[in-house]
Amino acid sequence: MGLKMVVTVKQVPDTHNLSGDAMKPDGTVNRNALPAIFNPEDLNALEEALKIKETIGGTVTAISMGPPKAKDVLKECLYRGADEVILVSDKLFAGADTLATSYALKCAIEKVGGFDLILCGRQAIDGDTAQVGPQIAEKLKINQLTCVSEIVEIDERSVCVKRSVENGYEIVRSRFPVLLTITAGANEPRSPSAKRVMAYKNVDSVVCETAYDETWFNPQSCNNVSRIREWNTQTIDADPALCGLSGSPTKVKKIENVVLTAGEVKQIPNTDAGIAGLIHELIEEHILG
Amino acid sequence: MSNFYRDNPDILFHLNNMDLSRVVALKEDDFADKDEFPYASQDLADALDNYHRVLEIIGEIAGDFIFPRAAEVDITGATFENGEVVYAKGTREALDRLKKAELMGFTLPRKYGGINMPKTLYSMAIEIISRADASLMNIFGLQEIADTIYHFGSQDQKDRFLPRFTSGEVMGSMALTEPDAGSDLQSVVLKAKQDENGQWRLNGVKRFITNGCAEISLVMARSEEGSTGGRGISLFIYEREPNMRIRRIEHKLGIHGSPTCEMQFNDAPAELMGQRKMGLVKYTMSLMNGARLGVAAQAVGIAEAAYREAMAYASSRVQFKKSIREYAAVYEMLTDMKVHIEGTRSLLYETSKIVDIKEGLEQRMLLHPETQNDLNGDLKRYGKYAALFTPMIKAYASEMANRCCYDALQVHGGVGYTCEFDIERLYRDARITNIYEGTTQLQVVAAIGGVIAGVVSERLNEYESENDFSTVSDLIETARELRTRLESAVSHVKEKKDAAFQEYHARRLVEAATDTITGYLLCRDALISDRKKKVAMAFLSKAKHRVSAKLNYVLSDDCGIMEFHGNIIN
Numbered sequence: 019m020g021l022k023m024v025v026t027v028k029q030v031p032d033t034h035n036l037s038g039d040a041m042k043p044d045g046t047v048n049r050n051a052l053p054a055i056f057n058p059e060d061l062n063a064l065e066e067a068l069k070i071k072e073t074i075g076g077t078v079t080a081i082s083m084g085p086p087k088a089k090d091v092l093k094e095c096l097y098r099g100a101d102e103v104i105l106v107s108d109k110l111f112a113g114a115d116t117l118a119t120s121y122a123l124k125c126a127i128e129k130v131g132g133f134d135l136i137l138c139g140r141q142a143i144d145g146d147t148a149q150v151g152p153q154i155a156e157k158l159k160i161n162q163l164t165c166v167s168e169i170v171e172i173d174e175r176s177v178c179v180k181r182s183v184e185n186g187y188e189i190v191r192s193r194f195p196v197l198l199t200i201t202a203g204a205n206e207p208r209s210p211s212a213k214r215v216m217a218y219k220n221v222d223s224v225v226c227e228t229a230y231d232e233t234w235f236n237p238q239s240c241n242n243v244s245r246i247r248e249w250n251t252q253t254i255d256a257d258p259a260l261c262g263l264s265g266s267p268t269k270v271k272k273i274e275n276v277v278l279t280a281g282e283v284k285q286i287p288n289t290d291a292g293i294a295g296l297i298h299e300l301i302e303e304h305i306l307g
Numbered sequence: 308m309s310n311f312y313r314d315n316p317d318i319l320f321h322l323n324n325m326d327l328s329r330v331v332a333l334k335e336d337d338f339a340d341k342d343e344f345p346y347a348s349q350d351l352a353d354a355l356d357n358y359h360r361v362l363e364i365i366g367e368i369a370g371d372f373i374f375p376r377a378a379e380v381d382i383t384g385a386t387f388e389n390g391e392v393v394y395a396k397g398t399r400e401a402l403d404r405l406k407k408a409e410l411m412g413f414t415l416p417r418k419y420g421g422i423n424m425p426k427t428l429y430s431m432a433i434e435i436i437s438r439a440d441a442s443l444m445n446i447f448g449l450q451e452i453a454d455t456i457y458h459f460g461s462q463d464q465k466d467r468f469l470p471r472f473t474s475g476e477v478m479g480s481m482a483l484t485e486p487d488a489g490s491d492l493q494s495v496v497l498k499a500k501q502d503e504n505g506q507w508r509l510n511g512v513k514r515f516i517t518n519g520c521a522e523i524s525l526v527m528a529r530s531e532e533g534s535t536g537g538r539g540i541s542l543f544i545y546e547r548e549p550n551m552r553i554r555r556i557e558h559k560l561g562i563h564g565s566p567t568c569e570m571q572f573n574d575a576p577a578e579l580m581g582q583r584k585m586g587l588v589k590y591t592m593s594l595m596n597g598a599r600l601g602v603a604a605q606a607v608g609i610a611e612a613a614y615r616e617a618m619a620y621a622s623s624r625v626q627f628k629k630s631i632r633e634y635a636a637v638y639e640m641l642t643d644m645k646v647h648i649e650g651t652r653s654l655l656y657e658t659s660k661i662v663d664i665k666e667g668l669e670q671r672m673l674l675h676p677e678t679q680n681d682l683n684g685d686l687k688r689y690g691k692y693a694a695l696f697t698p699m700i701k702a703y704a705s706e707m708a709n710r711c712c713y714d715a716l717q718v719h720g721g722v723g724y725t726c727e728f729d730i731e732r733l734y735r736d737a738r739i740t741n742i743y744e745g746t747t748q749l750q751v752v753a754a755i756g757g758v759i760a761g762v763v764s765e766r767l768n769e770y771e772s773e774n775d776f777s778t779v780s781d782l783i784e785t786a787r788e789l790r791t792r793l794e795s796a797v798s799h800v801k802e803k804k805d806a807a808f809q810e811y812h813a814r815r816l817v818e819a820a821t822d823t824i825t826g827y828l829l830c831r832d833a834l835i836s837d838r839k840k841k842v843a844m845a846f847l848s849k850a851k852h853r854v855s856a857k858l859n860y861v862l863s864d865d866c867g868i869m870e871f872h873g874n875i876i877n
Contacts, residue, residue, distance in 0.1 A: 209368050211409045212422050216346035216357045 020075030021134040021174070021194075023067045024127055026154070027060040027080050027095060029088040030144045041273055056091045059139030061207040063200040067137050068099045068208065070172060077101045079130055083111060083122050089223055092246050096218040097210035104130070105223050108250040113263030116145070120153030122261055125254040127158065134194040135177065140165055140201045148199070155197035163192055164199045223248040311374070311435045312366025315611070317649055318431055321656050322358060324835050327427065330660055331355070333667025334425045336674060344417045358428050364408055365432045369439035373401045377440035377564075381732050384563030387556045392520035392566045394446075401443055402475070412473025413450050415457055419465065420473030426597075426666070427659040430604040434655075437608025441736040442564030444608070445517050448601040452479030452525055455594045456544065458666075459581040464544065468523060477522035481594055482513040482545070482570060489515075490749050492527070492587055493537040497572065499528035507543060507579055509572040515557065517743075519568025522547050525594065526577060527586050542586035543577035550575035561735030596693070598744045599701040600662060603655055606708035606740040607648065613708070613733045614644045617715035620728070624720075631718070640714045646845045648711065651704045653828040654821070658696040665689035692766055695757030696824075698750035703821045705741035712737040748814070755813040758820045759797060764790070770827050779833045779840060785847040786826040789854050793823050796858040811869045815857040822850045 031040070031052030039051045067078045080095035082088045083106040092103035106126045114122065127136060136158075138151035148164070155162035168180040170189060178191040182201060223246035251258055259265060286292045300306040312318060331354045340347035348354035376397030383395040394402070405411060414429050415421025424432075429450075437444040453472035456464055471477045488494040497511030509528055513519065524545045531539035545551065550573050557567040581590055618641055621632035631637045668686040672679045712734040716723040723730045741747045757763070767790055776783035796816060800809050829843035 206372075209364055209372070209404060209408045211407065212361050212364055213346040213409045215360050215364065216348075216422070219356070219360065 020077065021070060022132055023070065023076055023078050023135045023137060024130055024133045025060070025064045025067045025078060025080045025095070025100070026123055026136070026138045026150070027064065027082045027091050028057045028139075028142050029054050029082065029084050029091045030057045030142050031055075033143045054087060054090065056094050057139055057142045057144075059141060059200060059202055060091075061094075061139070062202055062204050063137040063139045063198075064095055064098060064100065065205045065207040066166075066169060066198070066200050067135070069205070070135070070169070071099070074172060074174070076134075079104065079133075081106060081123060081126050081130070083107070083114075083119060083126070086223070089246055093218055093221065094210065096221065097214045098208055099211065099214070102247070104247040104249055106249050106254065108261070110251050110258050111262045113266060114261065115266035115268035116147050116149040116153060117267060118261055118263075118265035120150045120157060121265060122251075122254070122256055123150070124154050124157040125256040126249060127154065129249070129254050134196075136160075136195070136197040138197065138199045140199045151197060151199035158195075158197070161192040161196040162199070163190060163196060165201055166198045167201050167203045169198075169204075221245050225250070309370035309374075310363065310366040311369040311438055312362040312431075314366075314370070315435075317652060318362070318434070320832075320836065320839075321652065322355075322362070322431070324832075325427070325656060325660065327355065327358075327425070327660070330425050330427060330663040330667065333664065333671055334423060336671070340417050340423070346422070347417060358424070361410075361422065361424060361428065362431055362435065365410065365435050368401075368404055368408060369435045372404055373397075373436060373439035373443055376401060377442075378729065378732065380440060380442060380564040381561075382563075385556060385566035387553070387566075390553065392553055392556060392568060394566070395564050397440075398443060398446070398564045401440070402446060402478075405447060406475030411450070411475040412453070412469075414454055415450075415469055415473055419457070419469035421469075425659075425663040426600065427656055427663055430600060430655055430659040433601055433604035434608040434611070434652075437605040438612045439608075440564060441605055441609050441733070442562040444601070444605045445562060445565035446478060448598070448605065449479045449481070449518055449521070451594055451597040451601065452481055452523065454597060455481075455525060455590060456580065458593065459542075459590050460544070461580075464578070464580065468544065472523075478518060480516055480518040480521040480524045480568075481598070482516045482519060482524045482526040483591060483595075484515045485512060486514050490746065492591065493540075494535075495527055495529055495540055495587070497526070497528045498532075499526075499530040499541060499543060499577065500532070507577050509543065509545065509551075509575045509577050511572055512554075513568075513570040513572070515743075516568045516570055517565055519570045520547075520553055520566055524570075525580065525590075526572075527591055528577075530579075530583055530586070537587040538584050540586040540588075540591075541583045542580045542590045544580050545572075545575060545577040548575065560738055561732070562739055595744060596662075596697045599697050599750070600655075600659060602740050602744045603651075603658070603700040603704035606704040606737065607651055607655055609733050609737045609740070610644070610648050610651070610704075610708040610711040613712045613715035613730060613737070614641070614648055616728065616730045616733065617641060617644065617718040620723075620730075621718050637718055640718055642845060643849075644711045644714055646842055647707050649832075649839075649842050650825045650829055650846050651700070651707050653832055654696075654700050654825050655704060657824075657828055658693075658700045661689055661692045661696055665693045688765075691757065691762050695754055695762045695766075698745070698753035699817065699821050699824070701744065702741070702747045702750035702754070702817065703825070705737075706747055708737040708740055751814045751817045754817045754820075755809070758816050759801060759809065761797070763820045763824060764794060766824070767827055770831060774831055774834060776830060776834070779830055779843070782830045782833055782840065782843045782847060783827075785851055786823065786830050789819070789823040789826055789847075789850060792854060792858050793819050796861045799862055807869060808866060811866050812861045815861055819854045819857050822854050826850055 031049050032055045039048055042048045071078055078100045080092055080100040080103045082092055086107060089105055092105055095103050106122055111122055141148035152162055152164060163179050163181060165182045166179045167182045169177060170180055171178040176191055176193045180187050180189050225248045251261055286296050328351055331351050335348055335354060341349050348357050380395040380397040385395060386393045412421030413424050417423050433444050433448050436447055453469055456468050483492055485495055485497060499507050499509050501507055509526060526543045526545045527540055528543055529539050530541035552571045554569040554571050559567060621637050621641060622630055624631045668682050668689060672682055716730045716734050719728055719730055722728055826847050829846050832839040833843040
């Protein structure tokens, strides 16, 4: 039968190309000013799932919470080999912080049900919090292995991974179900498949008001995925009070524009005394130590 | 992050402006696959959109994945270890990536697992990949082998072999050349004999075989004992087993990632493909024509890479307080490179389209025999054009790529001669393109017949009648002037009825003909874009003098070298 895997993916503004209007006055990201891309480490998570599918078999379900435009990243998942994709989208989700996001994703994952492995990117390049993955695991009350840079071994019941930790790595094993967060170093994500691009380029989402129906899901054939499932708060039985802005304790207090510019240049003589002076100065200014 | 398709507006220009409606209709057999395969094109617009998307994928793989590995592939190269060929790491990774992206059955029909792209798109794809790493094209571009099985193999052979090619499980090679049969393939001696069970067995040596280590090879062998000419030769499908041994691989000037093998067959079992005795005269000629188009595309890719290297270097290098690209000596080189790349690209895609139409007509007549009478004339015409344009573009593109690399290295000055810059690799890689799949000199032999027979004029008449050139009247006047000069030189040669004279001047005539056709094609491009007007102008103003010089020499009747070369090179 193979493993049932869920991958969470996010569409993010491309923070490599920041412009002046990247932030709105209220401190949230101005998504319209930046090109939207597939969060890079989520692609690494998807790639790990697809590799596992190729080696020991299984199915890959990609879930994204976001506005309708997030369909683009779900299509990218289909292009690369995901078996089914689900867009969790509702106006009630707007303004969600990591807590509200992980709550919504947890509800959706529970609806999918029966999963062995959940794979998330370590963090998204817009918020850089690395919190959503761990929070989903906590809410689902399952194990979590974060910052995974390599899957060392995997079988039908457990996975053994290499985790990056400060100053090194550790190798740990967990039984299923378990949630992994994957780092960029884990792999080089594959390119889209030409056939799948041609097959799925026009798929659109279908709003599902009713509960999850397993009968439509047949991963054996790419013919059968002809749409993006769209779920809202009702479909996933989410409590509106815990979603979006109302479910988000995080409030932005203040934003500050930090512009890095070159300051004055100081020459340090290449002598013991010169270097000692520099170190002393850095300690004084709390840069070192 | 770079996409070698998206960052190349000239390829996009052609894909957006070429009229591919007939190519698509023929290739898609009027969209017969549309309800059977989820990835089949639904209509013309959908097909064009698919073409664009497929090139996007190729462009991304080329820019982000293949290009960063090219220098390392060149340094390591394919190696020969314990009797087996080992690809460079980057080559293996790139092939795996192309395979996963389902691009290995590029031109093959969907029912065999292919993505049914026309040759025009294949040329674009090869160009894009070669710009990243020319040596990879030698393996990616070997899809011709599967294509040949598709065109000439039995149904059973197609069913057995083609899905394995399209899935990327197997790669191919074409084993034609032998130590004493290079350009002269009629002297092939590798023996094919049937044993008592009727099983064909191969004995002998093939040399200079690109990717001879592949799982499947098409082997040209002498099946008719005692025969000597081309009619005694058949083509065989050979699948790797222990009776064929790779003896060595060549150490070459360039394309290090592509293994060039010497194959020793000792009673190796093989199966006949197509009809006996048709190996050279029919199948190999078809196979080689496909491969020649591929090499032309490879050459354009290398030239594009060289131009970009030169341009980047010239823009950043400052001497005498200004960037060197501001000096006439440098900007003229850069402009010439660019103009010739664009001219060659126009001719490359035009040739590819002609081949697409020719092959499409053949397929249509096969699938719908009732169309034979209507289409026969068209097929003849396109067959004639393909036979002329293919060797023409192979010669033109490969010579152009060499000139481009030469000048691009020159723009770099001393550092271009070091291994620190990519241009030295491109310079080495380009050098094979005017040699393999038939040298330029042989392409001239293949093309001269069509030039003398007036096929060029026939095609130019079509350009004249299909386009209204009045908005580019100055340009088209120059192109017509080239044509007039060419036609008078051709009749001059014809009137002489002297085969040796024609042979002596063949290259000059073919080059003048290629310049003339390219001039017309650039005029056609100029109808669409103002920038292309300038490109056409830059091309034609120089072509006029180049062509005149060559043809004046032909008209002068001088053939001194023909007569007394023996006194000089004695």
